[in-house]
Amino acid sequence: MIVGTAGHIDHGKTTLVKALTGVDTDRLKEEKARGITIELGFAYARFADDAVTGFIDVPGHERFIHTMLAGAGGIDYALLVVAADDGIKPQTREHLAILDLLGIDRGLVAITKADLAAPARLDSLMVEIGGMLASTHLRDAEILPVSSATGEGIKPLRDRLAAAERATVAASAEGCFRLAVDRSFTLPGKGTVITGTVLSGSVGLGDRVMISPSGLVARVRSIHAQNQQAERGFAGQRCALNLTGENISKEAVGRGDLVVDPSLHAPTDRIDAELRVLDSEAKAIGDWFPARFHHGSAEAGARIVPLKRPLAPGSRGKVQLVLDRPIAAAFGDRFILRDVSAQRTIGGGRLLDLRAPLRKRRSAERLDLLDAASLSHPGSALAALLDVPPFLVDLVAFARDRVLSEADLQTAIAFAQADTIEAPPARHAISIRRHAEFSDTLQGILGAFHAEHPDLQGIGRERLRLQMTPRLPPPTFLAALRIEQAAGRLVLQGAFVRLPGHEVRLNEREEDLYAKIRPYLMEEQRFRPPRVRDFAEMLGLDEREIRRVLKLCARLGRVDEIRHDHFFIRGTTAEMVEIIKDVAAHAERGEFSAGHFRDRVNNGRKVAIEILEFFDRQGVTIRRGDVRRVNPHRLDLYGESGAGSVPGIV
Known part of the structure; x- marks a missing residue:
């Protein structure tokens, strides 16, 4: 269990932690000289059997609220401190508001310096504190008078903390690893060490991790979990990680960073969120309202854009947060907003969509999708997302942004009754019901196309994709078509799609003519075949008839018209694609000239350029100068x- 202190300056938070643990968390010279906490302090104690309870001691001065926030994000249990002689003060209320916005519902209130107050004063203060807690998640928290000077209440407080430690449910170690960095320093002979709270998953010795948002890669050399040397660190623990790697240093890794499993590295600076505005705000939050954004140990400038209407004090609603720099985050993470002058807390909430759009953010379709995305249960959220446009979910992004393990993702897919379409590295989900409708729609479109164009080989794949709902990305659409083909419901022929029963045939006379032409399209001449006029002269036949038959063969997928009246057999076209792939693979940066291709096919420059221009039109190659x-x-x-391995359905 991680206990976090909270409360006004000079109310005895650090002294109380020392009385409980024997550790003075004020470690800086300036803290000793001024008698106040400036930086986060840490201590550990054993209250319940072998369990180690960690303490994060935060500063109480209003100037250091940002430091308090850096420590508050990873706590399980709040220890709110109110001095008996001073009573409730501004930072008491602000710290309590922050704890409430962070959703912390376990904790107690310690009335410190109880030896300085009469019983009547303590009774009155307890009533006042109870009223302050009434509208928060800590409404049921016990209020306990203590004195670090005399020892009054210290043992009962230890007993309460021991009971809370025993009642703490270990955080699941499933999911991918995330640790919020709150400190970075160098140890002689060890190198860079970072500390923080593990938010999810676990990490082991030798694991490869990434620093986000910077993208630096590191390896874990050693681990201290809850102040003890360990081979693994788990969710819910405070850990110190000794990191090594290129460019890893205490300057390169610091407060505000997350150390994550590499699969989670996807920084964002535009996030849709649910925001609750505090009652204490003087006016409503309107478009582009400026604020300071606090998430975990990170801080950034932000602009707030309400997605429906301005948010009045005491209200809540969905907003888009536009940050001045990228951060690392996950769905459901809590955040706090303060004013730009760092004088007050505005509100806070939880993150809903880390990939918020720049345009159409207020459209009805977008708001429906955001309502679906806001569901905390992964299976329920996936089912809801598949039931609103675009009726398709990118599973790679869904699992990454929700920090789901593969097992958790598969459970969510089963719960949502979804099919997955695999087009590595992409994975998309579609509901079983909508997938069946998708298949039926394909049959209808293909049947109508064949009825209208009986002499055509089939419909172009891209043209077909643009008529479908949901509109799948091209690689995923191809994977979906291959699933249909494997089931015998359609046939893929290059860039065309047709029903199995549809076939355009040449008549006997046309077949005879193609049989005479075909040898000239093969073997040594295949990269420079004769043109239509050349065939007419060689065979003594009408040029228009040869052109008609070759165009009909092109519709059947037997040949390709690379240039007007210049036809190549389909096998040769496929062979030239392989040559282009090989030329590009051996070229610097994958860029090749027409001359490189011409030399491989032993062709004239003009014909080589005509062939490449054909592939440019087909999208096989991309020309730049x-x-x-x-x-x-x-x-x-x-x-x-x-194509590699054939993608399919799971």
Whole structure:
């Protein structure tokens, strides 16, 4: 269990922690000289059997609220301190408001310096504190008079903390690892050490981790968990990690960073959230309201954009937070907003969508999606998201932003009754019901197309994709079509899609003519075949008839018209795609010139350029000036080039 102190300056928080643990958490010379806490302090004690209880002692001065916030984000249990001689003060109320906004509902109130107050004063103060707690998550917290000077109440307080420690449910170690950094320093002979609270998952010796949002990579050399050397650190523990790696230093890693499993690194600076505005605010929160954003141990400038209407004091609603720098975060994380002059706390809430859109953020469709995304249970959220436009969920982003393990993700998929479409590295979910509708719609569109165009090979794949709901990304759509093909419901032929029963045939005379032409399109001539006029001269046939038959063969997928009246057999087109792939693979930065391709096909420069321009039009290659690059997403148009393993449904 992690206990966090809270309360006004000079109300005895640090002295109380020392009385409980024997540790003076004021470690800085300035703290000793001024007699106040400036930085976060840490202490540990055993109150319940072998369990180690950690303490985070926070400063009470209003100038150091940002430091208090850096420590408050990772606590399980609040120890709110009120001095008997001073009573409730501004920072008492602000610290309590922050604890409430963070959703902390376990804790107690210690009335310190009880030896300086008469019984009547203590009774009166307890009533006043009870009234202050009444509207918060800590409404049922016990109020206990103590004195660090005389020892009054210290043993009962230890007993309460021991009971709370025993009642603490160990945080699940499932999910991916996240640790919020609150301190960074260098130890001689060890290197960089960071400390913080593990928010989720676990970490072990030798694990590779990433510093987010910077993206630095590190390896864990040693671990101290709850002030003890350990081989693993788990969610809910305070840990010190000795990190090593290129550019890792105490200057490069510090308060505000998260140390995470590399799969979680996806910084964001635009977030949709649920915000509660404190009653103490003087006016409503309107568009682009400036504030300071506090999340975990991080702080950033922010602009607040209400998504429905201005938020009045004491109200709550959905907002978009536009930050002045990227942060590392996860769905459901709590945040606090303070005014730009750091004089007061405005409100706080929880993060809902880490990938908020710049445009149409207030549209009805977007708000419906945000309502679905706001559900805390992963399975319920996934089911709700699949029931609103765009009826499709990116599972990679869903699992990452909710810090789900693969087992947790599979449980959510089963709960939501969803199918998954795999197009590595992408994974998308679609509801089973909507997937069946998707399949039926495909059949309807293909049937209508064949009825209207009986002489065409099939409908273009991209044209078909744009008519479908949900509109899948191209790689995922191809994977979905392959699922349909495996089930025998359609046929994929390069860039075209048709029903299994649809087939355009040449008549006997046309087949005879194609049989005469085909040998000239193959073997040594395949990269420079004759043109239509050349066939007409060689075969002594009408040029228009040869052109008609070759165009019909192009509709059947037998040949491709690379340039007007210049046809290449489909197998040669696929072979040239492989050549382009190989040329690009051996070129610097993957960029190649027309000359590189011409040399491989042993062709003239003019014909080589015509071939490459054909592939430019098909999207297989992307031209930038005099060089080209391969587009990996279009390599499958002429056979299985670049497709790798066939994606499917799970």
